[in-house]
Amino acid sequence: MSTLRLLSASGALSETALNDSGAYARPIAPLRSRVAYAAAHVVPKVHGDNTPGRPADIDWDATLAFRRNVYSWGLGVADAMDTAQRNMGLDAAATRELIARSAEVAREEGGSVVVGVNTDHVDETHISLQQVIDAYISQLEYTEQQGAGPVLMASRHLARVAESADDYRRVYRTVLERATTPVVLHWLGTAFDPELEGYFGSTEWPEAAEVLLDIINENPAKIAGVKMSLLDAESEISVRERLPEGVRMFTGDDFNYVSLIGDSQVGRRSYSDALLGAFAAITPVASAAIQALDAGDDAAYRRILGPTEELSRQIFAAPTFYYKTGVAFLSWLNGHQPAFQMVGGLHSARSLPHLSRIVELANASLALENPELARERWHGMLTLNGFEL
Template identity: 90%
Template sequence: MTTLRLLSASGELSDAALNDAGAYTRPTSALRSRVAYAAAHVVPVVSGDNTPGRPADIDWDATLAFRRNVYSWGLGVADAMDTAQRNMGLDAAATRELIARSAEVAREEGGSVVVGVNTDHVDETHISLQQVVDAYLSQLEFTEQQGAGPVLMASRHLARVAESADDYRRVYRAVLDRATTPVVLHWLGTAFDPELEGYFGASDWQTASEVLLDIINENPAKISGVKMSLLNAASEISVRERLPEGVRMFTGDDFNYVSLIGDSQVGARSHSDALLGAFAAITPVASAAIQALDAGDDGGYRRILGPTEELSRQIFAAPTFYYKTGVAFLSWLNGHQPAFQMVGGLHSARSLPHLSRIVELANASLALENPELARERWHGMLTLNGLDA
């Protein structure tokens, strides 16, 4: 029996049986029952100066190959969002290049791509509401020129300057008025970015959701969907049930996605679609689960995807904004990048015991695409850190 060496929080080593890879196959036609995007990360140049504060030096071949792999499993790509380290190592120039390159790959592969539109290219920390609008419009225009779908991300600049819910209505109204293609609105919770406290004008989701729904109901033709990343299933279901016809709910809840996506009651608002960083970590498993839904096999969907939720909760454990480290770690274990490195040096953001638990849960949920390679790389990492693997 081949075993995996694991490391506990107390420093004790133990062994677990290494499972075979999941028997998953790429779809031969488009996925039908759900719209699903994997929020993809970026891969740095191994020899680059990707230390904290330095401009991102990206390995474009590996970064774009990862996106091609996502498309091969039938999922779309959500790019240049928080999984790609927006505001955590991905600078403005790299963001623009990533959007342009990712949109080109989507055209080549016949895949669907949406990308983040924000105000984060502005260096000043405090700007006026009109400057927030102008910053959004600058990125929106560039995104539309590339042919990518826009995702209006929550803006730190807006969170700082807004004095009331009406300020949010004003900014979103002005930006949506200029959009030439329908956009996805992104409500990112404070677990992902503490600087977004009070977004949409209130700290409690019930009050803030009324503002969000006001914005949507005023502009239904300009909005294709909403991505909610509050890690609160009740808030997502509440908003989902009140969305106007034609506006999708994209779950960004990496803690509760199995039930939110799998809800099967009759009706257009009976389930959430997916726009998840977790799906970048478990792409083949996510694809297989949605293929099961396509075949009418709800039990198969839950059997395949259910075990991954504990893995995702580990990846997204507090402090949640360091979840990108787990996504990149699994990318390395699964052979999608040559080294476990991240721009901004963010690969150092999680401890060895934390990563060991990811290995354990990925093995248990059949998320290791090449178990022998993953074992070799993980054991080598333990040895490098002075532990007997």
């Protein structure tokens, strides 16, 4: 029996049995019971100058192959989101190219793709409300031209300049008027980006939620859904229950997604769909779980997906905005990229004991797609860092 070596915070090594893979089967028909997007990351060139502050030098073959793999499991792709290192290494030019290439792959694979629309191509730190609107519209128009679904992301520029909830209403109202296809609104919490404190006009989520709902109810035909990433199930359920007919709740709660997606109590708003960075890390497991829901087997859904939540909580542990490192690490362990590297040098953002715990939990939740490969790569990383195995 193969074993995995694990590293504690004290530097001590231990062993655990290496599990087999989940041996999950790809779906033979489209997933029906939930709409699920995996928020995909980008893979850098191994030989590229992806040091902090440098423009992203992306390995397009590996990056796009990762998206094709997601589609093969029946999930959609959410691209150019924070998982792809927006505001953390992915520059404006690379973002535009990523959107265009990802949309083309979606057409080739017959998959569904949504992409982030933001104001982050503007270099100035402080701009006016009208400039925020113009920046949003510029990215929105480009996204629609590529044929991708827009996700209206939370803007740091807007958070800085807005003086009241009415400023948020004005910006979103004007941008939505220009949308030619329904958009997903993204409410990103401060755990992911501290610069977004007070978004939608309040630091208290019930008050901010009223503003969000006002924006939606003013023009629900322009809203395909809401992605909530507050890592708070209560707030998501509260907003979910008040959404107009036809507007989906896409959970972005990487701490509590098992219950939020699997909720089955009686009622029109009895569950959330998914748009999760976690699903980029556990794509086969997520697909198998939703296939179980399609078959009406709630117990199998929870048995398959339940153990991954502890893994996700480790990946998204504080400081949460470094979760991208764990997503890329698992991508490497699972053979989807040739090296554990990230644009902006962000692969250095987590400690070896933190990564070891990811290995341990991925093994326990059957999220290692090729366990022997993962073992070989992880043990090689330990050896490279001076541990004798």
